[in-house]
Amino acid sequence: MLMWLTREEERILGGEKGFAAQKAMEILVALGDIFGADRLIPVGSVQVSGVSYKTIGDEGLKWLESLRGGKAVVEATLNPAGMDLERWEEMGIPKAFADGQLRIIAAFQSMGIQPLCTCTPYLLGNFPRLGEHLAWSESSAVCFANSVLGARTNREGGPSAVASALIGKTPRFGYHLPENRRPTLRIDVPIILKDSFDFSLLGYVIGLEAKNRVPFIGRMGRYGYIIARDELKALSASLAASGSVALFHMEGITPEASMAKRSLRLRMQEIERLRIERQDLERARENLSTASEDEVDLVAFGCPHASLEELRLIAGLLHGKRLKRRVKLWIFTSLGIRRIAERCGYIHAIEAAGGRIYADTCMVVSPLGEIGFEAIAVNSAKAAVYLSALNKPKVILASTEQCIRMAMNS
Ligand code: F3S
Secondary structure, eight states, rough: OOOOOHHHHHHHTTTOHHHHHHHHHHHHHHHHHHTOOOOOEEOOOOOOOOOHHHHHHHHHHHHHTTTBBOOOSSSSEOBBBOTTTTTTTHHHHHHHHHHHHHHHHHHHHHHTOOOBSSGGGGTTOOOTTTTOOOOOOOHHHHHHHHHSSSOOOOOOOOHHHHHHHSSSSEEEOGGGGGGGGSSEEEEEEEEESSHHHHOOOOHHHHHHHHHTTTTEEEESSSTOOOOOHHHHHHHHHHHHHHHHOOOOOOOTTTTHHHHHHHHHHGGGSSSEEEEEEEEHHHHHHHOOOOOOGGOOOEEESSSSSOOHHHHHHHHHHTTTTOOOOOOEEEEEEEEEHHHHHHHOOOOOOOHHHEEEEESSSSTSSSHHHHOOOOOHHHHHHHHHHHHHOOSEEEEOOOHHHEEEEEEHHH
């Protein structure tokens, strides 16, 4: 059955509101028809991926420029670009790459899409309400928004997210429907996790098994165990990287967990149950590490983009210390968080030790191989998965403290 359209939507499809809106409506209608959506629903905000010149190249740029004249009708922001939009020369980005990247940003801006390039818009005030429909595309942000915030979004592709920004709607299917938000896998984690790094490994291990299922993670460790937002951020990112998990429930933590537990009880017999032990996490860390410590020439943090608390932690670890001359330490975050961190003194502490904080970009979508790095130490399983897939540079996966020790003189 084809998706039902209102009169206004039909007129947009007929070209009444211009070429860009017509193309956007064509994308949404095609998507809705393919996935059996019954209608379009309004979205509260849009987050667009496919922003880096490294990933979309000249073809993507041409497509974006063909949409000039379209205007976003809802709050819309971008995923990280291929470089720090202000400090790209300092990063060593080639001029031709920078030219292409700046044209991409200009094309988005001409459509009223804000050049706020981050995979963590929820750290910067774009904080969706429980049950709010969104059209977000960055996989870690989608998983965080669905699971931790209780919003409703599919994992949009770049073009469908742009289309949603121009129309303000998305087809109603997938995670917008309550029946698709029920758990389909039960996970037991009888170990105490120490920090975000452990959560990142846990997400990687669960994602491998879960693929695109909806895991329900039973109560972790012990009652009263507090899980920080940054730990859930790390978990969301790696769940979506090793599998394509877009929603999980965690007992006592996520907003739909009680509903999910009730639904689980009714279907106990048909649901697979898995247990994750400490050795599973250690095995994952080893499998994702392809470099040795003495090869490391870059330590990179901020996948997903670093929060203020993570910058504070790193500033504290680096305070009064000096990095090895041949090893760089780069932290990726959003422009907004960098500005706040500047006022808090964290940037000064990190830069005094020899580190750098870059905004608008990240270690995966910037051309680090072309810049010349050979081996990167990261504290994020998602970064390790994506960098390993590119094959160069090599990767070593370790905790924040271990990564910093690799970058130190002593
Ligand atoms: Fe964000 Fe880049 Fe990691 S987009 S989640 S920092 S790969």
